[in-house]
Amino acid sequence: xxxxxxxxxxxxxxxxxxxxxxxxxxxxxxxxxxxxxxxxxxxxxxxxxxxxxxxxxxxxxxxxxxxxxxxxxxxxxxxxxxxxxxxxxxxxxxxxxxxxxxxxxxxxxxxxxxxxxxxxxxxxxxxxxxxxxxxxxxxxxxxxxxxxxxxxxxxxxxxxxxxxxxxxxxxxxxxxxxxxxxxxxxxxxxxxxxxxxxxxxxxxxxxxxxxxxxxxxxxxxxxxxxxxxxxxxxxxxxxxxxxxxxxxxxxxxxxxxxxxxxxxxxxxxxxxxxxxxxxxxxxxxxxxxxxxxxxxxxxxxxxxxxxxxxxxxxxxxxxxxxxxxxxxxxxxxxxxxxxxxxxxxxxxxxxxxxxxxxxxxxxxxx
Ligand code: M6R
Numbered sequence: 423x424x425x426x427x428x429x430x431x432x433x434x435x436x437x438x439x440x441x442x443x444x445x446x447x448x449x450x451x452x453x454x455x456x457x458x459x460x461x462x463x464x465x466x467x468x469x470x471x472x473x474x475x476x477x478x479x480x481x482x483x484x485x486x487x488x489x490x491x492x493x494x495x496x497x498x499x500x501x502x503x504x505x506x507x508x509x510x511x512x513x514x515x516x517x518x519x520x521x522x523x524x525x526x527x528x529x530x531x532x533x534x535x536x537x538x539x540x541x542x543x544x545x546x547x548x549x550x551x552x553x554x555x556x557x558x559x560x561x562x563x564x565x566x567x568x569x570x571x572x573x574x575x576x577x578x579x580x581x582x583x584x585x586x587x588x589x590x591x592x593x594x595x596x597x598x599x600x601x602x603x604x605x606x607x608x609x610x611x612x613x614x615x616x617x618x619x620x621x622x623x624x625x626x627x628x629x630x631x632x633x634x635x636x637x638x639x640x641x642x643x644x645x646x647x648x649x650x651x652x653x654x655x656x657x658x659x660x661x662x663x664x665x666x667x668x669x670x671x672x673x674x675x676x677x678x679x680x681x682x683x684x685x686x687x688x689x690x691x692x693x694x695x696x697x698x699x700x701x702x703x704x705x706x707x708x709x710x711x712x713x714x715x716x717x718x719x720x721x722x723x724x725x726x727x728x729x730x731x732x733x734x735x736x737x738x739x740x741x742x743x744x745x746x747x748x749x750x751x752x753x754x755x756x757x758x759x760x761x762x763x764x765x766x767x768x769x770x771x772x773x774x775x776x777x778x779x780x781x782x783x784x785x786x787x788x
Pocket of ligand 1: 530578664
């Protein structure tokens with residue numbers, strides 16, 4: 423079943439172009455954005471939605487964090503993203519005009535299911551599941567559903583499930599924006615073109631594997647790593663840190679780059695590699711000054727930059743150039759090298775990549 427691949431994690435990373443193409447089939451050909459992508463009842467459920475509440479765990483939670491940036495900036499609807507195990511146990515203020523979105527690869531995660539039931543018990547009936555398993559417990563509980571078509575994910579580390587969840591959220595963002603009168607025809611066409619081209623763009627990033635493998639060789643001897651990102655790439659830094667911890671057992675932390683001076687900079691010295699997600703967006707200049715702060719303390723930098731970012735390679739500053747800047751969808755491309763980096767660091771360390779110690783694929787206990 424593994425074919426030419428050594429592990430499921432590697433196979434699943436490389437399946438992402440196909441998984442994305444399958445998930446985005448709804449908009450292939452000339453089809454546009456429609457609420458019906460989310461179920462027959464979507465026009466009625468979405469009608470009058472004033473807020474979005476996203477609930478999930480782990481990697482799925484990170485997909486929700488990216489979605490918050492997209493939905494607020496494009497659909498102009500306020501979004502809250504919460505870890506399911508926190509939401510279910512705290513006193514919160516219910517809002518019947520909220521769309522509750524639960525995200526889960528497996529559809530069986532106990533805390534996510536319980537958080538959904540909790541929201542419903544509080545009177546929130548506008549519910550949507552983004553899930554990779556059509557017959558799962560979570561999908562049976564929601565008014566609406568979007569099934570990602572990643573195919574079975576065997577590796578404990580979530581990879582293709584994450585990028586297809588992002589594709590689902592991109593469609594949701596555009597559907598809500600359209601209903602909200604925030605998406606004109608030209609913008610819709612521009613977003614659709616970018617989405618349709620996404621599998622090819624991901625394929626090009628996957629070709630960077632040999633270079634990332636070389637980075638992983640240097641990396642694997644480290645005990646700690648810091649991941650920095652800003653804006654919609656901050657959750658990507660979080661996802662990179664989670665992946666590295668999970669499969670290579672290297673301790674990793676992610677920070678919003680602006681937080682560096684507020685504490686974590688104290689950790690930076692020559693033994694603390696810093697991985698920076700540096701897309702060529704409006705926040706790049708701010709990020710560059712954070713990188714200088716790291717360099718000044720002797721921290722070694724590993725920068726994932728877009729083509730044309732003009733960050734010079736120098737002593738202690740390693741740059742990997744991504745093929746192109748990809749606008750709103752850039753987080754989908756930037757997570758790929760981080761998945762590969764974790765995978766190859768794990769190989770060097772000799773861990774059980776597909777079944778990391780102490781973890782289960784589906785967390786059905788609390
Ligand atoms: O099946 P789910 O998406 O609900 O699972 C949530 C998390 O348990 C999961 O994403 C976990 O964090 C992954 N092992 C991360 O790679």
